[in-house]
Structure formats: structure tokens, C-alpha cells
Amino acid sequence: MTNSEKNRLKDKAFQVFGIFCTFIGLVVLAIFLIDIVIEGIGRIDWDFLTSLPSRRAARAGILTAWAGTLWILVLSALIAFPLGIAAGIYLEEYAKKTKLSDFLEINIANLAGVPSIIYGLLGLELFVRFMHLGPVLLVGALTLSLLILPIVIVTTREAIKAVPRTIRDGSFALGASKWQTVWNQVLPASFGGILTGVILALSRAVGEAAPLIVIGALAYVPFVPSSPMDEFTVLPIQIFNWTSRPQAAFLTNAAAAIIVLLLITFLLNGIAVYLRHRQQKKIKW
Amino acid sequence: MTKKQSKLEASNLDAFYGDFQALKNINIAMEEKAVTAFIGPSGCGKSTFLRTLNRMNDYIDGFRIQGQIQLDGRDIYAADVRVDELRKEVGMVFQKPNPFPKTIYENVVYGLKIQGIKDKKLLQETCEKSLQQAALWNEVKDKLDKSALALSGGQQQRLCIARALAIQPSVILMDEPASALDPISTAKIEDLIHELKKDYTIVIVTHNMQQAGRVSDHTAFFYMGELVEHAKTKTMFTSPKDTRTQNYITGRFG
Amino acid sequence: MRVQEKIIEGLLWLSAAITVLVTASIIWVLLSESVQFFSEVSIVRFLTEKEWTPLFAEKKFGIMPLVAGTFLTTAIAIAVALPIGLTIAIYLNEYAHARFKTFIKPLLEVLATIPTVVYGFFALTVVTPFLQSFIPGLAGFNALSAGIVMGVMIIPMISSLSEDAISAVPRSLREAAYGMGSTRLQTAFGVMVPAASSGILVSVILAISRAVGETMIVAIAAGQQPRLTLNPLVPIETITTYIVQVSMGDVPHGSLEYRTIFAAGMTLFVFTFLLNNLSFWIKKKYQEKYD
Missing domain, CATH: 1.10.3720.10 (MetI-like)
Incomplete structure (x- = not known):
């Protein structure tokens, strides 16, 4: 075999290995999803979705867990959405390129890299102990909002950056002020992109368990929260709790709850992908 | 022929981007209800000067000016001048058509709406009038609620002119308004400029000398941040005083 | 209207500044509690002990x-x-x-x-x-x-x-x-x-x-x-x-x-x-x- 033939053979071999690697993760994912569905789908029925938690696996349901997850989803959106967009607008449209803005930028990049459990410690000390709010929905939502704030800010900036300079010039030239230009031109043109980012960030928040466990969210909450000041649990914590038990029946419950959690996550991601796609189709500069 | 009075006047104007001096001691008076063209090679400062006339450079970090620019005898950089008021008086049309991603109607009335005008009838009347002035009305009157992005490039640029006219300025600045357009659209824009100078003072930047010759009454030649020569267009094109002007006009550099 | 512009800019600035506050709070929370911890357990013990049993009767604090x-x-x-x-x-x-x-x-x-x-x-x-x-x-x-x-x-x-x-x-x-x-x-x-x-x-x-x-x-x-x-x-x-x-x-x-x-x-x-x-x-x- 000549050298060149050997080289070509190696090239082919790597190509096969490349395909293998590209699909291995997806295959593992598929095996896993199938396994979960087989184990859990039979457990999902109306009772499972509408029952309170119970010490007996067969009677336990996820009503409080998914209600808590929805509460967290809405509250986090209400907090992180305006805050993150406002910060993104400031950094992209108002801040002059100074040492201070460089510092803000590095700071946000750093916050994005802080492990979620550290945010839990922050929430525990700041909201639960210092402000005496207790381990309630509001605290959970505040904690997760801080966690996803960097993501919201970064995606807002990306979306705003994509709006051409000429649109701003056009608006200024007609006598519009900075804020009128941002409000009437920049935000409407970038809203799809911003919304996509926010939804992706929320889907991250919905899957988080660690920071909520640290602030003291309980695994066993025998009532559906009715206000932001109520104690709560969420689906990931319920899944964690059931997974930690030795009885097989609880693992089945966990698998069923995972199906519900994944549906919520995939739904949010699906909406985000759809919005991004629509935005790209709608506006071509 | 009575001498018309000057509308815009720059005296001893210097402009800087950080340490770079983009304009050097510019002195020029622009006549009312006439077209003044700025010509010169790229980077000569003509666009920078145009943008100082409605303070569009205010938002650029590190940009500053020395000297004075007067509009109707008032210093436009004085502390008590409000930029938004100035820009209602001095409209601008850009190099590339930049309609907002909204309907045609919304584009035209945008300047009025941000002034807080809500009167539907007034808005609609102004919209029609501005589009007619911009010679676009007949082409778009049936699709005012369609997206402005669906118009052709030439139509978009006339829409941008209509948008500027809607706020009733007295001066219109045009930054190479036809450079992104085909010859037919360019001709339409040039005809339009002829019409508009009856009512407006127009300042146009162009790198196309034929265009300057066709549309302008006066021409100013900029070179490396300096105003080399300013004269009646006919005079300048037939007997330029400065050799640099002569070289540029005859195409020795560009 | 100028005042309104300034207020809005101020609010936007505040939102951006909150991110600094978050970082500061994280560091403050971790530091203040850790300082108290290290006043009872020496850093040397924390870094050199080979066991971590703070929840047991016989406590070891090696990280x-x-x-x-x-x-x-x-x-x-x-x-x-x-x-x-x-x-x-x-x-x-x-x-x-x-x-x-x-x-x-x-x-x-x-x-x-x-x-x-x-x-x-x-x-x-x-x-x-x-x-x-x-x-x-x-x-x-x-x-x-x-x-x-x-x-x-x-x-x-x-x-x-x-x-x-x-x-x-x-x-x-x-x-x-x-x-x-x-x-x-x-x-x-x-x-x-x-x-x-x-x-x-x-x-x-x-x-x-x-x-x-x-x-x-x-x-x-x-x-x-x-x-x-x-x-x-x-x-x-x-x-x-x-x-x-x-x-x-x-x-x-x-x-x-x-x-x-x-x-x-x-x-x-x-x-x-x-x-x-x-x-x-x-x-x-x-x-x-x-x-």
C-alpha cells in the first residue's frame, strides 16, 4: 500500500468516526427518551396530573409540582423580562464605550458562568434570611430570575445589534429622541429575537432544581400554591425526590413526571425556534 | 435678479473624531431655496460636514466641533437648542434607502406621531400631501397599509423623502441619495430635487459630478477636510480657480 | 420631555447596574459566612484534613x-x-x-x-x-x-x-x-x-x-x-x-x-x-x- 493510499484510508476512517460521534449523543438521547416513555407513559393519567403528593407511590400525583413550575415560569418571566431587556437596551444603545461599560460586560459574562447552586446560596441568604421572606414562590422566582438575567441581557443585546444603524439614523433625522427611537423602531424590530432568547432562558429556569432546593423549597407540599407568598415545589424537585427513593414504584412516578417536564421544556424550545424562524422570514434588511 | 439670502452658514468650523481632524476651518454660506452640492473624493469630509448641519454626529463617541453653524442666523450648537427641534427644521435623506419595517403610511407619519400628533385627519392629509410632493402618491395610494420594505429601491428612497417632507422642514440634507439606485430611479430623484428647491433649501452630497452639474445651483469642493472652492455650479465646472478642483473635475483623481 | 428621557435612561442604567449588585451580593454572601466559618475552623484544617464529616459527631473539615x-x-x-x-x-x-x-x-x-x-x-x-x-x-x-x-x-x-x-x-x-x-x-x-x-x-x-x-x-x-x-x-x-x-x-x-x-x-x-x-x-x- 502506498503512502497516499494509507492517507486516504485514514481520511475515510475518520469520516466514519465523525458520523459515529455526531450521532452517538443523539442515539443515547433517543434510547433514554424511549426508556423514559416506556417506563412512565403508563403512569400518566388524569389522577396523576390532578392528585396531591402522597407517601404511597400509587396514589401520589404531580398537581402541586406542575402548578409550582407554572407559577415559577410566570413570575420569573415577569421579573427577568423587563429587567434583562432594560439592561440590554442600556448597554447596547446608551452606554458609551468606557472602562465602566467594559467592566459591566465582563461582569455579566462572569455571572453567566456562576454555577446555579451558588445562586441558590445567594437567594437563601438574601431573600430567605436577610429579607425574611421564607422559602416561597416569590423567592424561588427572584433567585431563578437572577440566574437567567445574564442570558436575557446577552440575547437582548444580540437582537438589538442586528437592527441596522440606518434605521436609527432615519428615526433621529425625523426629530425622534433616543428613547422614541428605541421604543418605536429598535424594540419592535428586535422583539422576535428578544422573545426567543427570553423563552430559551425560561426553559432553563423551568428545569432547575438545585438553587430551589438550596433556598428551601420542599419536596412535599400538600397544597396548590395560590399566591407568590406560598411555599411550593416544582417538577424537577419532585423528580429528584422520587428518584432518590429505593422503591421501583417511585421511579415509575419519576419517569412519568419527567415526561411532563420534558413536554414543557420542549414546548418552550419549540416556541422559541418557531419565533426565530418567523422573525428571520419576516424582516430582511 | 435679487440676491437671495443665506439660510445656513458655517464659520470657522473644525470637526474632530477623537484626535483626527475631519474638517478644517470651513466657511460657507448656503443660499435659501437653492441646491448646494458638496463634491470631493471619499474621505474628504463632505459627509461629515453634511451631518454636522443637523447634528447627526452627536451620538458618535469622541466627535466634537469648534466654530459655528447658523441656521437663519441662530447657532445650532448653542446650549439652548434642542436637537429634536433642529431636526424638524433640517430634514435628512440617506445614502441607502432606510424605510422603517412598517407600513408606508406609518413611515410617512412617523415624524408627526413622535411629536404627539394624534389627529387622524391631519395625519392622513399630511401623508397624502407628502407622498404627492415626493412624486410617489400615484404609485402607492392603494397600498398605504402595505410594508414599505416591499417597495423598489427607488420608491423606498422617494418614501424616505416624503417622510422627511412630512414634518415640514425648511432644509433637506441629502447624503448621496441616488448612489444605491438604478439610472431611471436616479433621474426621478433628480427631477424631484428640481421641484423641491422651489420650497426648500437643499444640500446634497454626491460623488457623481454629472449629477452635481445637473441638479445644483452652487457647488462646494472638499478635499482632505478643507473647503477648497465654493461657487456657482456653472462657474466652477467651466473655470475652476484652484488646480485641485480642476484636477478633480477633469477626473485626474477621485 | 427631556426630563422623561433622563428618567428613562436612569431606569435603564439602574437595570444594568443591578448585575453588578448581584455579583457583589454573591461575593458578600459567600465571604461573610465563610469568614465566620473560618473563625471557627482554620483554613489550614480546611485545606489539609483528609476527611469531610461536618454532620457527624466527630467533625472533620477537610475540603x-x-x-x-x-x-x-x-x-x-x-x-x-x-x-x-x-x-x-x-x-x-x-x-x-x-x-x-x-x-x-x-x-x-x-x-x-x-x-x-x-x-x-x-x-x-x-x-x-x-x-x-x-x-x-x-x-x-x-x-x-x-x-x-x-x-x-x-x-x-x-x-x-x-x-x-x-x-x-x-x-x-x-x-x-x-x-x-x-x-x-x-x-x-x-x-x-x-x-x-x-x-x-x-x-x-x-x-x-x-x-x-x-x-x-x-x-x-x-x-x-x-x-x-x-x-x-x-x-x-x-x-x-x-x-x-x-x-x-x-x-x-x-x-x-x-x-x-x-x-x-x-x-x-x-x-x-x-x-x-x-x-x-x-x-x-x-x-x-x-x-
Whole structure:
């Protein structure tokens, strides 16, 4: 075999290995999803979705867990959405390129890299102990909002950056002020992109368990929260709790709850992908 | 022929981007209800000067000016001048058509709406009038609620002119308004400029000398941040005083 | 109207400034509790003792077992994710069709969107039993399966960041390599990967940082037994798991046991902070090089 033939053979071999690697993760994912569905789908029925938690696996349901997850989803959106967009607008449209803005930028990049459990410690000390709010929905939502704030800010900036300079010039030239230009031109043109980012960030928040466990969210909450000041649990914590038990029946419950959690996550991601796609189709500069 | 009075006047104007001096001691008076063209090679400062006339450079970090620019005898950089008021008086049309991603109607009335005008009838009347002035009305009157992005490039640029006219300025600045357009659209824009100078003072930047010759009454030649020569267009094109002007006009550099 | 503009700008500024407040609060929270912790337990003990048993009657406060557990799971995760992720990046850049790339990339991203508690369940109920079938002596809780699953989770992180780095290499370099008769493989490893090495390094550092801070997978599947070991087959405990373990119990606020989670959290924060800033620094240097 000549050298060149050997080289070509190696090239082919790597190509096969490349395909293998590209699909291995997806295959593992598929095996896993199938396994979960087989184990859990039979457990999902109306009772499972509408029952309170119970010490007996067969009677336990996820009503409080998914209600808590929805509460967290809405509250986090209400907090992180305006805050993150406002910060993104400031950094992209108002801040002059100074040492201070460089510092803000590095700071946000750093916050994005802080492990979620550290945010839990922050929430525990700041909201639960210092402000005496207790381990309630509001605290959970505040904690997760801080966690996803960097993501919201970064995606807002990306979306705003994509709006051409000429649109701003056009608006200024007609006598519009900075804020009128941002409000009437920049935000409407970038809203799809911003919304996509926010939804992706929320889907991250919905899957988080660690920071909520640290602030003291309980695994066993025998009532559906009715206000932001109520104690709560969420689906990931319920899944964690059931997974930690030795009885097989609880693992089945966990698998069923995972199906519900994944549906919520995939739904949010699906909406985000759809919005991004629509935005790209709608506006071509 | 009575001498018309000057509308815009720059005296001893210097402009800087950080340490770079983009304009050097510019002195020029622009006549009312006439077209003044700025010509010169790229980077000569003509666009920078145009943008100082409605303070569009205010938002650029590190940009500053020395000297004075007067509009109707008032210093436009004085502390008590409000930029938004100035820009209602001095409209601008850009190099590339930049309609907002909204309907045609919304584009035209945008300047009025941000002034807080809500009167539907007034808005609609102004919209029609501005589009007619911009010679676009007949082409778009049936699709005012369609997206402005669906118009052709030439139509978009006339829409941008209509948008500027809607706020009733007295001066219109045009930054190479036809450079992104085909010859037919360019001709339409040039005809339009002829019409508009009856009512407006127009300042146009162009790198196309034929265009300057066709549309302008006066021409100013900029070179490396300096105003080399300013004269009646006919005079300048037939007997330029400065050799640099002569070289540029005859195409020795560009 | 000018006043209104100023107020709005002020509010926007405040929103941006909150991010600084968040960082300051994190550092303050971790520091204030850690300082109190270290006033009772010396830093020397914290760094040198070989056991971590703050919840037992006989208390030992050596962080090393938790660091070892964290290091072990992280190393396994990177050992899985780096070769696979980098191969994917090279394959997509040098071999795959553009259409295949646009189709496969969002699919790979799905791996990163799955909640980590779900990965934990997978590690415990699928991967561990599977590995046990051919690794005798593999405990029910172990670093190996938690690390492997964590590796799967961070594949898209390494593959997409590395791919960005590789595709940022100037075309002319690749064409020069092809021009000399290199195969795609030789071009990839001889030219592209070395040229993109700093970008690839950044992706690996960020992946390490992510793995160090990962909580639910290890809390579910790796065990809760702090152990100074590099044996991947036995139960261990990571820093993050310990914080979860204490949070699930009923340790009174303000006690020494309570403060251990902040000392542990501080250790974790320092690790990730250093890693993240190292990656920023490399990224900045790298960008300057190509400008």
C-alpha cells in the first residue's frame, strides 16, 4: 500500500468516526427518551396530573409540582423580562464605550458562568434570611430570575445589534429622541429575537432544581400554591425526590413526571425556534 | 435678479473624531431655496460636514466641533437648542434607502406621531400631501397599509423623502441619495430635487459630478477636510480657480 | 420631555447596574459566612484534613474529599465530551455538507436543553445498571456513570464552540493545505485544529467550569459519601452535592454546619471564577491575534 493510499484510508476512517460521534449523543438521547416513555407513559393519567403528593407511590400525583413550575415560569418571566431587556437596551444603545461599560460586560459574562447552586446560596441568604421572606414562590422566582438575567441581557443585546444603524439614523433625522427611537423602531424590530432568547432562558429556569432546593423549597407540599407568598415545589424537585427513593414504584412516578417536564421544556424550545424562524422570514434588511 | 439670502452658514468650523481632524476651518454660506452640492473624493469630509448641519454626529463617541453653524442666523450648537427641534427644521435623506419595517403610511407619519400628533385627519392629509410632493402618491395610494420594505429601491428612497417632507422642514440634507439606485430611479430623484428647491433649501452630497452639474445651483469642493472652492455650479465646472478642483473635475483623481 | 428621557435612561442604567449588585451580593454572601466559618475552623484544617464529616459527631473539615469528587466527575465528563465534541466540530466543518450541518446542529443543542435532573435519573436507572453488567464491583452510586452522562450533556457545548473557532480560521490556510495535496484529515489536524487551538481551549475550559458546577446529575447518581479517592467505581460526593445534601436536611440557620455550605460554595465559586476569567483572557488574546 502506498503512502497516499494509507492517507486516504485514514481520511475515510475518520469520516466514519465523525458520523459515529455526531450521532452517538443523539442515539443515547433517543434510547433514554424511549426508556423514559416506556417506563412512565403508563403512569400518566388524569389522577396523576390532578392528585396531591402522597407517601404511597400509587396514589401520589404531580398537581402541586406542575402548578409550582407554572407559577415559577410566570413570575420569573415577569421579573427577568423587563429587567434583562432594560439592561440590554442600556448597554447596547446608551452606554458609551468606557472602562465602566467594559467592566459591566465582563461582569455579566462572569455571572453567566456562576454555577446555579451558588445562586441558590445567594437567594437563601438574601431573600430567605436577610429579607425574611421564607422559602416561597416569590423567592424561588427572584433567585431563578437572577440566574437567567445574564442570558436575557446577552440575547437582548444580540437582537438589538442586528437592527441596522440606518434605521436609527432615519428615526433621529425625523426629530425622534433616543428613547422614541428605541421604543418605536429598535424594540419592535428586535422583539422576535428578544422573545426567543427570553423563552430559551425560561426553559432553563423551568428545569432547575438545585438553587430551589438550596433556598428551601420542599419536596412535599400538600397544597396548590395560590399566591407568590406560598411555599411550593416544582417538577424537577419532585423528580429528584422520587428518584432518590429505593422503591421501583417511585421511579415509575419519576419517569412519568419527567415526561411532563420534558413536554414543557420542549414546548418552550419549540416556541422559541418557531419565533426565530418567523422573525428571520419576516424582516430582511 | 435679487440676491437671495443665506439660510445656513458655517464659520470657522473644525470637526474632530477623537484626535483626527475631519474638517478644517470651513466657511460657507448656503443660499435659501437653492441646491448646494458638496463634491470631493471619499474621505474628504463632505459627509461629515453634511451631518454636522443637523447634528447627526452627536451620538458618535469622541466627535466634537469648534466654530459655528447658523441656521437663519441662530447657532445650532448653542446650549439652548434642542436637537429634536433642529431636526424638524433640517430634514435628512440617506445614502441607502432606510424605510422603517412598517407600513408606508406609518413611515410617512412617523415624524408627526413622535411629536404627539394624534389627529387622524391631519395625519392622513399630511401623508397624502407628502407622498404627492415626493412624486410617489400615484404609485402607492392603494397600498398605504402595505410594508414599505416591499417597495423598489427607488420608491423606498422617494418614501424616505416624503417622510422627511412630512414634518415640514425648511432644509433637506441629502447624503448621496441616488448612489444605491438604478439610472431611471436616479433621474426621478433628480427631477424631484428640481421641484423641491422651489420650497426648500437643499444640500446634497454626491460623488457623481454629472449629477452635481445637473441638479445644483452652487457647488462646494472638499478635499482632505478643507473647503477648497465654493461657487456657482456653472462657474466652477467651466473655470475652476484652484488646480485641485480642476484636477478633480477633469477626473485626474477621485 | 427631556426630563422623561433622563428618567428613562436612569431606569435603564439602574437595570444594568443591578448585575453588578448581584455579583457583589454573591461575593458578600459567600465571604461573610465563610469568614465566620473560618473563625471557627482554620483554613489550614480546611485545606489539609483528609476527611469531610461536618454532620457527624466527630467533625472533620477537610475540603479535599469534596474537591476530589468534583475533580473526578469533571475529568470523566471531559474525557467523554472532548474527543466526541471535537470530532463533531471537525467533521461538521471539514466533511459534512452545509445542509447536514444546519439540520444536525439544532438537534445536538437539544442535548443541552434537557434538565439536569432528567440526566441524573438516566445515569442512575439506565447507565449504572448497564455498566454494572460488565464492570464487576461498580457501586450503585458512582462517579463513572454520573461523569459519562455529564459528558454527554456538555458535548454540544464543546462541539459548537470549537466549531465556531475552527470556522473562524481564514479560508486561505485551508486552501493552502489542500493545495499541497493534504487529505481532509491532514488538513484538519495539521492546520485547522492548531490554528483554532485557543478557541478550542476556551470551549474546554468553559466545559470544565460547567461540569464543576453541575449539581443534579452528581447529586442523584454519584452518591453522598465524601471520599478522597480517584476510583470511579465507588460512591463519592462533590462540592455541589454536599450543598444539596445539607439543604435537604434540617440544619439550623447560623450554625457551624450551616456555614459549611458557604465555605464549600466559596471554594466552588473560586474554581469557576478562575476558569471563566481564564477563558475570557484567552479569548481576548486570541481575538487580538486575528484582527
